Amino acid sequence: MAEKYVDIHGFKVKYDGDSQMLQNAVHHLTSKxxxxxxxxxxxxxxRNLDSxxxxxxxxxxxxNREDDLTLVHESDGSYHLKxxxxxxxx
Numbered sequence: 001m002a003e004k005y006v007d008i009h010g011f012k013v014k015y016d017g018d019s020q021m022l023q024n025a026v027h028h029l030t031s032k033x034x035x036x037x038x039x040x041x042x043x044x045x046x047r048n049l050d051s052x053x054x055x056x057x058x059x060x061x062x063x064n065r066e067d068d069l070t071l072v073h074e075s076d077g078s079y080h081l082k083x084x085x086x087x088x089x090x
Contacts (some may be wrong), residue, residue: 005078009035011042012070012078022081034041045073 004017008029014028015022027037 006030009033009042010040012054013081014074014078015081017081021083022069025032025081041071042073045071045079047074 002017004015006013006026068080070084072080074080
């Protein structure tokens with residue numbers, strides 16, 4: 001896993017740089033959303049006091065489906081973008 005960090009509208013985000021799905025999500029968050037729209041996801045992750053997560057569904061044009069992702073607010077103030085794990089189907 002090649003962990004990468006990227007600045008998305010002023011928020012430091014860590015993600016697996018080897019994952020095409022996560023690269024697509026980073027592109028979507030940086031180029032398809034303006035700062036106010038992206039801030040909604042980051043604020044959601046920060047305010048969710050139980051799990052510090054926000055769930056995102058981002059369209060994947062190469063597979064014509066939605067990718068299910070989780071944005072986690074870390075204790076150091078950064079965020080971690082990762083594939084959402086489903087309890088029943090992985």
